[in-house]
Amino acid sequence: MIKKLKYSEIDFVKYGKCIDQSVQKNFYAQREILDEVCESWELLVSGDYDFVMPVPIKKKFGFHFVLMPLFCQQLGIFGKETDEKMEGLFVDFLKKNYKIVNYYFNFQNKISSNFKHKKNYFIETTEYKLLRKHYFKGRKSTVKTAQYLNFKELNLAENLDFIRNNFKGLDKKSDVEKLFGYMNFLDRQKKLRVFGSFKDEQITNSAIVIDHDNSLSLLGLVNDEKYRLDNGASFLIDRILQENIQSKSFDFMGGTIRGIEVFFKSFGAERQEYPIIENSKTDLLRNFFIK
Incomplete structure (x- = not known):
């Protein structure tokens, strides 16, 4: 019951x-x-x-x-x-x-x-050298050409301006503020890690990652479009995997847009599908007085 x-x-x-x-x-x-x-x-x-x-x-x-x-x-x-x-x-x-x-x-x-399904992309813990063999050929090349960039782990406070100025994906101002509130919450809980790629002394990309038990989950990947040709996003994900995948799985947290989906898959990630229930406003109105 x-x-x-x-x-x-x-x-x-x-x-x-x-x-x-x-x-x-x-x-x-x-x-x-x-x-x-x-x-x-x-x-x-x-x-x-x-x-x-x-x-x-x-x-x-x-x-x-x-x-x-x-x-x-x-x-x-x-x-x-x-x-x-x-x-x-x-x-x-x-x-x-x-x-x-x-x-x-x-x-x-x-x-x-x-049921309808949504897609997620996930990498189990493994040896980095074994994972690298499953990278798409083009991703291997992109990562290789970006090795002149520098990799740093940052604290949230020193990266807030970069995130706020370059974050995309949330249209509503209220949703953006929810994101920053959530990041501050995770930071207080010691569950947030922020990584950056740098060209000389200038940050080009930032990865916001949730660190929980034996897993890492990508909350956001923030890119400065001025440095798009430097391939900092590929460099950044590769370095995070290189330093962590032996002990922590990596969850890309989604993948419904074709280009983003291919980007995630190119790092050797496996697709997971999870069932969902979704009702339109019309469906809700139609059934409103039934329950």
Whole structure:
């Protein structure tokens, strides 16, 4: 039997244990991350926290909707094993009890194949020399020609102006401010690392990376277009992998735009697909009074 728990009803000790011991364990389901990025969130639970499913909630026009927050890529169902029947029960419960704008499961959830999917690119821990063999030929060449650049790890404060002046991908000013708030939160939690490529003394590119347990996740890759021909982005990702991939996996966190997808794949990354539920405004209006 699946139960819906309000935030105040959640046993966070049991929740944390379930997430930590789950085969689907990921960064996004951590309580402190959900508390930071979600307006509010609830929890679906089976048994004594044998399986759990965090549900982000946003209030609008006096109603509550399920809406994935910015910077949260995959949630879904978590447990000690993969159980397709149980996952199906969670999905049915979610659909029957919530108005869903969108919800993203994790790539290890094996729910119905008729769901839409999003793509992510990921590199498991490995020897750098072995990974380098899987680089696309063109990427190897690009990295090689950029070796005159310098690589540095920076603190967030000294890189803020560069990020603010060159960051692209978020159109709304409020979303940009959320990004900076999130980076400051991660920095306080000692989970943020910032890397830069330099031409002489001038920064050309910056990589904003989440460092959690045994994984690195690319939160943002910021490029100064004046130095586009210097191939600093390729140089930067290669150096991060060279110094870390033996002990930490690398998550590119997405890949829906063709050019970006090819860029990620060119470093030998494997594609992961995760199921999603998305409803248009028309779908929501059509079903509004059914639930």
